[in-house]
Amino acid sequence: MRKRLLLLTYILLHCLAAQAQTFEPGLLVRSNGDTLRGEVENSFWTEPPTYIRFRATPQGPSELFRPRQLRTVSFTGGRYFRYEALPLDHAAETRLDRLPKGFYPDVRLDSVLAEVLLEGPVRLLRVVTISTTHYFLDRPGQPVLDLSERKYLSIDSQGKLVIVEGNNYRSQLGLLFGDCPAALTVVDSAPFTAEGLAAVAQAYSAECAPERQPSRSWLSQSTLRRRVAFRGGLLGGVRYNRIESVYGRTDGSCSDCKPRPFGGLYAELFQPGRIAAVYGELSLSPFQSRGSQYTQFTPAGLGYTPFTYRALLGTARLGIRFVFPLAHSEQQWLIGFGYELNKVFSPEVSASTPLLVAPDTRELKFGATTLLPNISLGWRAQRLTATLDGQLYASSTGSDSYIIQAFVGNNYVARLGLAYRLGRNPDKTFRAK
Numbered sequence: 001m002r003k004r005l006l007l008l009t010y011i012l013l014h015c016l017a018a019q020a021q022t023f024e025p026g027l028l029v030r031s032n033g034d035t036l037r038g039e040v041e042n043s044f045w046t047e048p049p050t051y052i053r054f055r056a057t058p059q060g061p062s063e064l065f066r067p068r069q070l071r072t073v074s075f076t077g078g079r080y081f082r083y084e085a086l087p088l089d090h091a092a093e094t095r096l097d098r099l100p101k102g103f104y105p106d107v108r109l110d111s112v113l114a115e116v117l118l119e120g121p122v123r124l125l126r127v128v129t130i131s132t133t134h135y136f137l138d139r140p141g142q143p144v145l146d147l148s149e150r151k152y153l154s155i156d157s158q159g160k161l162v163i164v165e166g167n168n169y170r171s172q173l174g175l176l177f178g179d180c181p182a183a184l185t186v187v188d189s190a191p192f193t194a195e196g197l198a199a200v201a202q203a204y205s206a207e208c209a210p211e212r213q214p215s216r217s218w219l220s221q222s223t224l225r226r227r228v229a230f231r232g233g234l235l236g237g238v239r240y241n242r243i244e245s246v247y248g249r250t251d252g253s254c255s256d257c258k259p260r261p262f263g264g265l266y267a268e269l270f271q272p273g274r275i276a277a278v279y280g281e282l283s284l285s286p287f288q289s290r291g292s293q294y295t296q297f298t299p300a301g302l303g304y305t306p307f308t309y310r311a312l313l314g315t316a317r318l319g320i321r322f323v324f325p326l327a328h329s330e331q332q333w334l335i336g337f338g339y340e341l342n343k344v345f346s347p348e349v350s351a352s353t354p355l356l357v358a359p360d361t362r363e364l365k366f367g368a369t370t371l372l373p374n375i376s377l378g379w380r381a382q383r384l385t386a387t388l389d390g391q392l393y394a395s396s397t398g399s400d401s402y403i404i405q406a407f408v409g410n411n412y413v414a415r416l417g418l419a420y421r422l423g424r425n426p427d428k429t430f431r432a433k
Contacts, residue, residue, distance in 0.1 A: 120215025180208035237417030307351035334378035
């Protein structure tokens with residue numbers, strides 16, 4: 001078992017290390033104006049990137065760029081960043097334990113790779129710090145406006161220290177777009193979100209800007225998502241056990257060749273590229289098997305009394321899954337590999353002849369897996385995932401060499417399962433203000 005766990009650990013670490021670098025098609029524009037096309041590592045940034053890794057071809061070596069070496073970073077059909085010098089208010093704070101006493105702005109010019117949400121007559125940029133989201137509106141002929149989440153502490157009329165909302169974004173938007181009635185109409189109902197501020201900017205661009213054209217939008221591509229995503233839910237189905245008795249004194253016949261129901265829980269921890277996930281499950285299912293107990297010594301040899309036992313089988317599986325999205329669809333194909341540990345619960349022993357001593361229930365087993373991992377194939381649509389998987393178990397006769405038995409066996413379990421995801425898809429519900 002230790003060998004299997006070490007092998008599984010190696011496989012998981014290798015796969016996770018590979019997934020930590022998620023390269024996607026994109027381009028860089030260097031500070032000297034040169035354009036580099038190839039693949040850009042996507043680290044699913046929330047805060048501005050501190051470095052960018054680029055490679056010209058999938059098999060080529062990667063290069064590391066600092067933000068000051070670049071003008072723009074763009075993913076094909078994805079997010080877009082520009083290196084900008086922006087007036088960032090460092091005093092904006094939302095963490096309760098760090099709120100300042102009083103409203104004291106601390107605006108300093110910072111050069112960062114800011115995310116572009118709108119580009120055109122009015123530009124909308126986003127920069128996220130540790131606790132605060134900043135939106136920058138850039139209208140020609142006007143200073144760049146920093147709109148940010150912020151709270152501060154103040155003493156009220158009764159002498160109590162209270163938290164005050166310091167985000168007066170509507171007033172600032174009114175000053176910036178005061179000459180555009182269409183934009184002012186939107187300001188009154190605009191929430192402090194990327195979509196809300198974009199609606200104000202687009203109203204100005206379409207109705208009041210000289211071009212009378214809306215800005216180009218990256219809002220749909222700019223939706224932030226977690227670096228990793230956890231999903232889990234319920235699973236159930238039918239399993240077929242082709243298992244011999246683990247006691248070894250067997251004629252090779254199957255002791256549990258019946259379809260059995262199973263049910264349990266599953267969980268997936270998806271890595272940044274959402275191509276691979278660490279997979280785990282816990283399940284229970286009934287089974288039956290045979291054993292034998294030494295009873296006496298006879299001239300013909302040792303005498304054994306057979307018995308049968310029925311029990312619940314607890315199965316824990318750990319492995320990795322790879323997901324392959326279908327074109328023009330939210331459906332996916334899955335393939336997975338993993339190892340399992342089994343535990344027998346609540347055995348009930350019966351025998352045609354009374355046993356001298358009741359068997360030790362702690363020694364009643366189900367079967368021993370080979371060193372080969374189980375393999376699963378699946379199809380996923382929305383919350384439902386259908387899977388077909390198989391696991392090899394070692395032979396009980398011991399007729400083969402140890403090396404062969406470690407990898408090949410004539411026992412197996414095949415399962416047909418259906419899983420239902422509980423909760424929402426975190427990639428669709430995670431949003432930054």
